[in-house]
Amino acid sequence: MSINSSNIGKIRADFPILGLQVSGKPLVYLDNAASSQMPQQVIDRIVRYQKEEHSNIHRAVHYLSELATKEFEAARVKVQHFLNAKESREIIFTRGTTEAINLVMHGYGRAFIGKGDEIVLSAMEHHANIVPWQMLAQEKGAVLRVIPMNDAGELLIEEFEALFNEKTKFLALSHVSNALGTVNPVKQMTAFAHRHGVPVLLDGAQAAPHQPIDVQDLDCDFYAFSGHKLCGPTGIGALYGRAQLLEKMQPFQGGGDMILSVTFEKTTYNVIPSKFEAGTPPIMAAIGLGAAIDYLNGIGIANIDAYVKELLNYATERVSAMPGVRIIGTAKHKAAVLSFEINGVHPHDVGTILNEDGIAIRTGHHCAQPVMQRFHVPATARASFAFYNTKEEIDKLVKGIKKVQEMFS
Amino acid sequence: MSDMKQLYQEVILDHNRKPRNFGTIPGANRHADGHNPLCGDHIKLSVNVQDNKIETIAFEGEGCAICKASASMMTGAVKGKVVQDAEIMVEEFRGMATGTLDPETQANHLGKLKIFAGVKDLPSRVKCAILPWHTLHAALNAEASISTEGEVDPVPGTGIGEE
Numbered sequence: 001m002s003i004n005s006s007n008i009g010k011i012r013a014d015f016p017i018l019g020l021q022v023s024g025k026p027l028v029y030l031d032n033a034a035s036s037q038m039p040q041q042v043i044d045r046i047v048r049y050q051k052e053e054h055s056n057i058h059r060a061v062h063y064l065s066e067l068a069t070k071e072f073e074a075a076r077v078k079v080q081h082f083l084n085a086k087e088s089r090e091i092i093f094t095r096g097t098t099e100a101i102n103l104v105m106h107g108y109g110r111a112f113i114g115k116g117d118e119i120v121l122s123a124m125e126h127h128a129n130i131v132p133w134q135m136l137a138q139e140k141g142a143v144l145r146v147i148p149m150n151d152a153g154e155l156l157i158e159e160f161e162a163l164f165n166e167k168t169k170f171l172a173l174s175h176v177s178n179a180l181g182t183v184n185p186v187k188q189m190t191a192f193a194h195r196h197g198v199p200v201l202l203d204g205a206q207a208a209p210h211q212p213i214d215v216q217d218l219d220c221d222f223y224a225f226s227g228h229k230l231c232g233p234t235g236i237g238a239l240y241g242r243a244q245l246l247e248k249m250q251p252f253q254g255g256g257d258m259i260l261s262v263t264f265e266k267t268t269y270n271v272i273p274s275k276f277e278a279g280t281p282p283i284m285a286a287i288g289l290g291a292a293i294d295y296l297n298g299i300g301i302a303n304i305d306a307y308v309k310e311l312l313n314y315a316t317e318r319v320s321a322m323p324g325v326r327i328i329g330t331a332k333h334k335a336a337v338l339s340f341e342i343n344g345v346h347p348h349d350v351g352t353i354l355n356e357d358g359i360a361i362r363t364g365h366h367c368a369q370p371v372m373q374r375f376h377v378p379a380t381a382r383a384s385f386a387f388y389n390t391k392e393e394i395d396k397l398v399k400g401i402k403k404v405q406e407m408f409s
Numbered sequence: 410m411s412d413m414k415q416l417y418q419e420v421i422l423d424h425n426r427k428p429r430n431f432g433t434i435p436g437a438n439r440h441a442d443g444h445n446p447l448c449g450d451h452i453k454l455s456v457n458v459q460d461n462k463i464e465t466i467a468f469e470g471e472g473c474a475i476c477k478a479s480a481s482m483m484t485g486a487v488k489g490k491v492v493q494d495a496e497i498m499v500e501e502f503r504g505m506a507t508g509t510l511d512p513e514t515q516a517n518h519l520g521k522l523k524i525f526a527g528v529k530d531l532p533s534r535v536k537c538a539i540l541p542w543h544t545l546h547a548a549l550n551a552e553a554s555i556s557t558e559g560e561v562d563p564v565p566g567t568g569i570g571e572e
Binding site for chain 2: 345346347348349352353364365372378379407408
């Protein structure tokens with residue numbers, strides 16, 4: 001069922017935090033790209049796990065350990081279906097997108113990328129998809145090549161293709177930009193990279209919460225996302241990896257659970273996914289992520305996608321009509337993110353003043369300093385939407401921006 | 410949050426709009442750059458100290474309203490002061506902004522600068538208000554540049570950079 005004015009109230013009622021008053025005003029939460037809120041169903045699931053099911057997993061033979069293991073592995077299958085991965089062993093639980101990318105850098109990059117090799121990134125990457133590759137490049141003597149973008153915040157595909165040569169060994173690319181909202185043509189770009197034998201990692205932190213993801217259709221080799229951006233808990237995320245690649249990769253961390261046998265002379269590593277899950281994982285958070293996926297599926301990701309686009313279009317229309325406000329990131333294909341600057345007002349002043357009306361937006365460089373440099377701004381203000389936001393909330397944002405302009409006039 | 414309303418009052422907005430002592434001083438004998446990498450706030454301070462007294466002081470730079478107004482009002486407040494008295498004000502301002510000095514109940518020399526007391530309730534904005542004062546301290550102590558991300562970070566863990 002599509003999301004509309006007749007059922008949005010019911011959806012909002014699932015989120016206890018949306019009833020909060022901030023600065024004496026009802027909370028208007030427009031910082032969903034940083035972290036989304038959690039529905040009661042997920043909170044209840046986490047509480048039930050801790051009250052009735054908790055133990056360590058993959059270890060003991062007792063009732064609770066068996067139960068916790070079963071629920072933890074069931075969450076993995078939920079993630080598998082969420083991404084339409086072929087097999088559940090292709091899903092590795094991580095702390096989040098950042099750890100997932102670092103895992104690929106250590107497990108794949110350090111084993112298969114060497115001196116003089118080239119790693120292709122885009123100009124709109126989050127620091128999480130820049131810094132690990134820079135560390136690898138420094139360690140190995142490899143080189144980062146950057147796909148440029150135009151003034152709308154769209155990648156230049158011809159220039160992307162021109163970057164490829166026999167030294168190109170990896171492509172790391174955001175599916176959706178967190179700072180600009182651009183949806184990149186990742187399927188097309190992945191196919192191009194594969195024609196050059198180059199494996200592809202997609203940073204799905206901003207895409208997974210809003211649109212159906214099908215890693216088999218995208219044909220990517222790695223896909224990373226975070227639980228807390230899709231109504232799940234913090235401290236959990238997942239990496240999809242193509243089984244053949246995961247099998248030949250080096251482990252990320254050493255410890256319990258990732259081994260088959262250990263002597264002081266030699267360790268035999270476990271099979272995937274355990275090979276990449278050293279130590280006790282965040283069991284509660286993984287089960288919470290599974291519950292969040294159930295919740296999103298209950299609404300329907302396609303419905304979420306359609307409704308959030310409608311919100312973005314409405315917000316874009318209203319904000320772009322305001323004199324003295326510039327939207328940063330005007331790509332044809334965008335998702336959920338509206339970055340803007342108000343002429344003559346620093347974004348941090350905007351954020352602080354909007355907070356006075358209970359409006360939560362993000363201000364800063366959004367962990368994408370190269371994007372700020374590209375658009376010659378120190379920072380932007382960013383409103384980002386979720387399926388529980390409303391057009392009335394966007395009206396409040398517009399009113400807030402007007403108030404800021406009046407104060408600074 | 411009522412302090413927030415007080416923070417963006419007309420005096421601060423006015424100093425942001427029309428910063429006092431804005432520019433550089435030819436022949437100044439003390440200089441320092443202050444930088445808050447998370448916000449992009451950047452203050453260039455030039456100071457002329459004669460006989461241990463701040464004869465003239467000016468600033469240039471870009472930043473948020475809190476940072477610019479703080480710099481503007483600081484230049485007015487320390488002009489004509491001896492270096493040691495200016496240093497006392499640096500300490501007092503830092504104390505007020507981080508909440509260790511209550512300007513209403515504890516003795517201080519802050520005067521009109523008390524208008525910035527509200528930032529203590531906005532940890533992410535404390536650095537904006539303090540940056541000009543740290544830069545002044547650096548200039549008076551002949552340090553070429555400072556960053557609020559370094560050891561002088563007044564409120565660790567309140568970076569605005571994480572996603």
